Structure formats: structure tokens, C-alpha cells
Amino acid sequence: MTSAWERLLAEPPLSRYRGVLGEPAASEALARLDAELDWQRPSLRLYGREHPIPRRQVWMGEPEARYRYSGRDFQPQDWHPDVADIRERIRTLLASQGIAADFNSVLLNRYADGDERMGWHSDDEPELGQAPVIAAVTLGSERPLRFRWKQGNGEPFNVWLPHDSLLLMGPGCQASLQHALLPRRIPGLRISLTFRRVLPLAER
Numbered sequence: 001m002t003s004a005w006e007r008l009l010a011e012p013p014l015s016r017y018r019g020v021l022g023e024p025a026a027s028e029a030l031a032r033l034d035a036e037l038d039w040q041r042p043s044l045r046l047y048g049r050e051h052p053i054p055r056r057q058v059w060m061g062e063p064e065a066r067y068r069y070s071g072r073d074f075q076p077q078d079w080h081p082d083v084a085d086i087r088e089r090i091r092t093l094l095a096s097q098g099i100a101a102d103f104n105s106v107l108l109n110r111y112a113d114g115d116e117r118m119g120w121h122s123d124d125e126p127e128l129g130q131a132p133v134i135a136a137v138t139l140g141s142e143r144p145l146r147f148r149w150k151q152g153n154g155e156p157f158n159v160w161l162p163h164d165s166l167l168l169m170g171p172g173c174q175a176s177l178q179h180a181l182l183p184r185r186i187p188g189l190r191i192s193l194t195f196r197r198v199l200p201l202a203e204r
Contacts, residue, residue, distance in 0.1 A: 005097070008159060012177065013170030018162060020089055020137055026164035029082045030139040033191055037080060039110050055116040061105025065198040067127055076105055083108070087195060090135050090166065099170075101133060103195040114143065114186035122150075124174040127198045131171035135195040138165050141188030146180050161192075 008014040021029060039056035059067055060083060061076040068074070079087075087103055094101045109118065123134050136145075144158035145167065161167055169177075181192075 012172030012175070013168070014159070014173060014177075015168045015170070016159065016161075017093060017166040017168070018164065020086065020093070020164050020166050022164070026139060029086070030163075030189070030191060032082055033080065033108070033139070034110065034189060037108065037110075038077065055118065056110040056112075058108040058110075059105070060108060061198070064200060065105035067105065067107075067198055068125060083193065086137055086193060090137070090195060093166065094135070094168070099133070099168075101135065101195075102197050103135065105198050106193050106195045109192045109194075111141075111143075111181070111190040111192075113188065114141075114184040117183050118181040120148070120178045120180040122174040122178050123169075123194070123196065128174075128196055129199050132174055132196060133171060134169040134173070136161070136167040136169070137193040137195070138167070138190065139163060139193070140190040141186055143181060143184055143186055143190055146182050147177050148179075150176060150178060 004017060004019075006016045006018075008016055020026070037058050039058060041052050041056050043050040043052045045051075059074040059076050060079060063076065065076050066073060067076070083106060087106065090103070091101050111117070123132060138161040140163055142160060142162040144160045146156060146158055148156040159167060
């Protein structure tokens, strides 16, 4: 990879890129997405009880990109122009590295402050295929994404995700690692956009 990319792991491939949009475009996109999206706080069923998620989210993408998460089906909203633009910029960045990325959907998560969080998980739902590629863009407050190995073959580690950065989780990351956004005493709004490809029914 070129010097603009930071390789964090070679196997499975995990890389970070800074400056996806540049300023002031990144801060302007953060403000528009915060103000214009229909942010939702759905409840998920865990151990027989309903719990509202500790953040707000939007599922967005092509009409066929339906997604099932924690027992619920999500129908995508239409592309917001800023999100569609970010997707195209990611495609260009990845194409420069010889990576074809046909993302047809994105999960946006809105964290109002450091108390809002995402628990331990892997993006390994059947709809994403055997070895998905996930591209996660951060806008707003910098926070660390915590990783741990599923088989215990390494120490947990943090990846700090600054404003206007991209984290690329390549093939094998979801099979080998779990990740979480844990509570931190870090102020400020953060919006993450995790782009992915939901497979059509015939390919699952």
C-alpha cells in the first residue's frame, strides 16, 4: 500500500486511511448527516427481553439490501447524497489499491458522546457472505475501536479512529476478530458509516 495507508495487521488484513473527504467537507458532512437523517433507536431482543440500543442508527442502501441483525429485519432507507458521495470516494481509494468494492449498503451509527457504545460482535451475518470486506468511515469525535481474537491467539488491541478516517477490514477479519466501541470519557458527537455488500438471495 502507499504511504497514505497504514497497515495495522497483515493477516487478516486491517488498514487505516486518514483524510477521506478533507476539510471542511468532512465537518460539513457530519453536521448535515446529524441534522438530516431519520435517526432511530430500535429495541433488540436479548435473552427474552427488549433492550433499546445504546446509540442511534440508520440502515441505508439499495432496495434489495435487506439486513437481519439481532433477530430484526432492517429495510434500507434511500441513499443520502453525502453518503453516496462518501461511498464513491471509498471505491476510488480502494480501486487505487487494486480492491474492487461493490458496496450496496451502509449502517450508520450515531454516538452522542462517549457513553454511547457498541458491544462485542463480528460482521459475519450470512447476508454478507463468507469473507466480507467492511469499510468503516468515522466522522466526528475520535474514539478507539477495541479488537479481540476469537481463538485467543493474541492480545486485544485498540485502533484509534480519528475524524475523517477510513478503517478497512479485509477478508478474514470477521472470522478471526471481534470488535466493540466501548464506553470512554471522550466528549463529542461521532458518526460511523460501515459500508458493506449484502448478497442477493441466490448467492447466500
